[in-house]
Amino acid sequence: MTEETYRPAVVPVSTYRFQVQPAFTFDDAAAQAEHLHRLGVSHAYLSPVLAPAKGSTHGYDVVDHSRLNEEAGGRAGFDRLVAALRAVGLAAVADVVPNHMAVPTPAHENAQLWSVLKEGPRSPYARWFDVDWSVQDRAILMAVLGQRIGQVLAAGELSLDTRSTPQGEEHVLRYYDHVFPVRPGTEDLPLAELVDRQWYRLAHWRVADEELNYRRFFDVDTLAAIRVEDREVFDASHALLLELVGRGDLQGLRIDHPDGLADPRGYLRWLAEATSNATGDGSAWVVVEKILEGEEQLPADWACAGTTGYDALQRVGGLFLDPAGAEPLTEQYTALTGETGTFQAVVDNAKREVVEHGLYAEVHRLVDLLSGICHDDVDLRDHTRRGLHECVVELLVAFHQYRAYVVPGEQAPPEAVAVVEGAAEHARAHLPEERHDTLQVVVDLALNRAGNPSDARIAEFVVRFQQTCGPVMAKGIEDTSFYRWFRLSSLNEVGGDPTRFGTSPEEFHSFCSALARDWPAAMTTLSTHDTKRSEDVRARLSVLSELTEEWGAALTRWRELATEHRASELDARTELLVWQTLFGTWGDEGPIGAERLLGYLQKATREAKDHTTWTSPDEAYEAAVERFATGVLGDEAVLAAVREFVEATAAQARVAVLGQKFVQLAMPGVPDVYQGTELVDLSLVDPDNRRPVDYADRSRRLAALDDGAAPADLHDEKLLVVSRALRVRREHPELFVGQEAGYSPVPTTTGNALAFGRGSVGAPGAIAVTTRLPVSLERHGGWGEHTLSLPEGGWRDAFTGTVLSGGAVRVADVLAQLPVALLVRES
Structure with a gap:
């Protein structure tokens, strides 16, 4: 990230996530503006605000980029929300879905898609969608039928009809709730011939995984990818969002699934330029939903503030896991289930299933490209289609991150070369020796270093291979393997690694120091709409590692x-x-x-x-x-x-619940609080985490705490920690998000206490202290005479009001009332 390519006009101090939907509208969010203000956040973070398919409860299925979500209140409701936020000094950021649009039912809800279905490649919107028009019948596969097309026709389930439009009546084909346009000039043909003459092919739903010819989101046929690498498509699909940024209605954007884009780097550069032009005073704050695997780093040349925080989630949660519990839990899991294989073996099997079945159409398209490239190059002609297919499958299975970043026409960066060649090394072990040369050809083409440079198919393969790696990872690991291996289910989390058991204080300090140096305005999170379990479910389960x-x-x-x-x-x-x-x-x-x-x-x-x-x-x-x-x-x-x-185990769970939330709020980055999680929230994966939130209860509890009442339960204690930490951030933003918002470990004499300073590295203005691994702490006799070293001066705990002086301070005195403390330097 460089200032020349990306300079945000405003960086949030903290965000609070709202899941906007028909059951929780813009007006419902506006009604909580005062609560957010009292809580201490600076920005409301909204799920996608553009018009989705009717009834959508998540908003990632956009049908119209020119309108705001009508079922959530439309433009008028959104304007009222912005006004309510501004009235209490807050602003908004929003989710953006650049990778795909919905294939809705009925299809005419998506005007661009309807036009392409009606007019085919001659449609003015044909460039919007990533369609392979080279298929035999030059038709987009619409795999929606409950049985084969011949059976549907014989049963009379398809009918020719009309629908009213502002331009008059138009002919349509109806199949129950599905409605499709009729290609002009074919409306008078016999029904079977009419069906055969359309720019789309109606087919049995099972045909999709084998013959789908448009790029989709993962394996979801109802989400069709759009080509934002085309500037015309980018401009049209972002016009309303840029208008809202220019008006100050939105001050930040969260980018959904950038790895699905043809050129994530190019997209982010366009977005930085466009938002900067819209505001006239720097770019919008932008974070990307990028899952970093292992030691993978976010590309330094991306014009953004950082990730949405799954990397932080993993490290924070790991602080409250005892590595000594890994082996006993493994033994218990094996004894109970009889399964002796490793998690990696589970992953390899799951990814192979995904590649050979669910994503067969995507793999087939890659092999088509390779086969054509090799056939037309005399040096490569003897690499067979079957061999190419086997090599692509094994390379995708062996890939250990969501993609490499190779741009057609550019030399692959060293990091990308290492990733692809590393995957090839693993793949080679699963291929017979006669396929090794073929594998090398696939690798060289994926890295843009083989074949005729003027062959457009090579550039297409470079991009499509990278776009396929992500779905294989997501479907193979997150959506399959994580549901097949449960040594400790709290580790089976988005962006996580169930074999990575715990985070040492030293590792955490190293991670945070790098975050403060390289991506100080990245988002951090513990719960999202995508997490498999809420932060507090994971916190309670982490206790099992000690017991x-x-x-x-x-x-x-x-x-x-x-x-x-x-x-x-x-x-x-x-x-x-x-x-x-x-x-x-x-x-x-x-x-x-x-x-x-x-x-x-x-x-x-x-x-x-x-x-x-x-x-x-x-x-x-x-x-x-x-x-x-x-x-x-x-x-x-x-x-x-x-x-x-x-x-x-309640006492131990309390330490983890409060500790991990506090660490997230105090560490480098912009912390997000997912809706409702200011109290203990025990939710599971979507849609369970979109249940209604009782804001009246939260407001009453916060008012009582503000009036001086002692916390009545763990809910109140978490609310106290969240609200006071957020308020300290808002009152002293320079300690947490400014240029001087450094990070420095604070020495302690025990590994059961983690402490770090925020602000100037030489003279921090706030010190965060938390308890970790309370069972081992108790087994060792408690805090005893253990100390932590405070910088000179006076310090007041924002949670309890306790005043301390600098120097060696007994941990027992710092954490006498709560397992966490936020010490703020007294002026």
């Missing part, structure tokens, strides 16, 4: 008590997931409700795809899972045993 023997004993007891609910079809791995989920989500009112648990388990088991799937549900298996879950929830003896364990 492996107690957890093993509890599992044995619970399983014995639940014997009568266990059908023969139920696998031990899914049962273990039930127990971890029941423990992790146990709330003040007791266990999670049956509807929520069954919805989650259906999603988890179908995503795993080894006993049941979304497309081919196994009724007997799913009935066994439901019987077990409902049986457990209705069994008082089982619930009493679980309740006993929850209560026995």
Whole structure:
């Protein structure tokens, strides 16, 4: 990131995420402006605001870039929200979806897509969509039919009809709720011939994975990729957003899935330039939803403030995991499930399934390109299509991050070369020796260093290969492997690595120092709309890493008590997931409700795809899972045993809940608070995390704390920590987001306390202190005479009001009331 390419006009001090949808409109968000102000945030962070498909509860299925979400209140509602925020000194940032649009039902909701379906490659919007018009019938595959086209025609399920438009009546084809345009001049043909003459091909839904000819979002047929690498498409799809940025209605943008774009670097440069032109005073603050794997770094030449924070999420959560728990939990998992394979083996199998089945059409298109390139180059002609296919499959399976960053016509950067060649080394071990030369050809073409430089197909392959790596990673790991391996489910998180068990203080300090140096205005997060579990579910589960023997004993007891609910079809791995989920989500009112648990388990088991799937549900298996879950929830003896364990671990869970939230709020970056998580939130994966938030309760609790009431429970304690930390950030932004917002480790005499300073490295203005691994702390006799070294001067704890002096201070005095402390230098 360089100042020449990116200089944000405004950097938020903190954000609060709202999931705008029909059930929570712009006006509903506006009603919480005062709460956000009292909480201490600087910006409301809105999910996508452009018009989505009707009824959308998430907004990532945009149908019209020229309108705001009408079901959320439209432009008038959005303007009222902006006014309400401004009235209390706040502003807004919003999610942007540049990679794809919805293929809605009916299709005419997307005017650009409707035009292409009607007029084909002659449509003025044909350049919007990434369609392969070279297929045999030059038609976009619309795989929406419940049976094969011949059967649909024979059953009379397709009919010619008309619909009214502002320009008059137009002919359409109807298939139940689906409506498609009729190519002009074909309306009088016999129905079967008419169907065959359209610019789209109606097909059975199962045909999509094998013959789809438009690029999509991952494997979702109803989200068609758009080509924002075309400047005309970029300008048209961003015009309204740029208008809102220019008016100051939006001061920042979160970019969804940049790895799906043909040229993420080029897109971000265009966006920085366009937002700078719109404001006349620097670019908008931009963060990107980029998942960094392992030690991967965000490309330094991206014109943005950094990532949306999954890298921070992993490091923060790891602080509250005991690495010593990894081996005992592994042994328990193996003993219970009988599975002895490594997580990497699970990943390799899942990715291979995705490549060979769910993403077959994408792989087929890559092989088509390679086959054509090799056929037309005499030096490469003897590399067969079959060999190319095998090599592409193995290379995609071996790829260990979402993509490399190679730009056609440019020399591949060293980082990209290392990634691709590293994947090739792994792939080579799974290929016979006679394929090794072919693999090298694929690698050289992917790195833009082979073939005829003027061959446009090579440039296309370079881009498409990178665009395919991401879906393989996401579908193979996040959406399959994470549902197949549950040593400790809190580690199965977006951007996470279940084999990476814990973060040492030294590793955390190193990470934060680099973040403060390289990406000081990146977003940090603990919960998002995409996380598999909320921050507080993960925090509670992290306690198990310190209590492996107690957890093993509890599992044995619970399983014995639940014997009568266990059908023969139920696998031990899914049962273990039930127990971890029941423990992790146990709330003040007791266990999670049956509807929520069954919805989650259906999603988890179908995503795993080894006993049941979304497309081919196994009724007997799913009935066994439901019987077990409902049986457990209705069994008082089982619930009493679980309740006993929850209560026995409550003190340790409190440390993790408060500690990880506080660390996120105090560390380098711009912290986001996901809707409702200012209190303890025990949510699971979407859509569970989009349930209504009780803001009245949160407002009453905050008012009581502000009036001097002591926290009544863990909810109040978390609210106290969140609100006071956010207010300190707002009152002293220079300590957290300014040029002098440095990061410096503060020495302690115990690894059970983590401390760091914010502000000038030589003279910090705030010190964050948190407890970690409370079980080992207790086993070692508590804080005793352990100390931390405060810089000279007076310090006041923003949470308790306790005043301390600089020098060696007993940790027990700093953390006498709460397991966390935010010490602010007294002026």
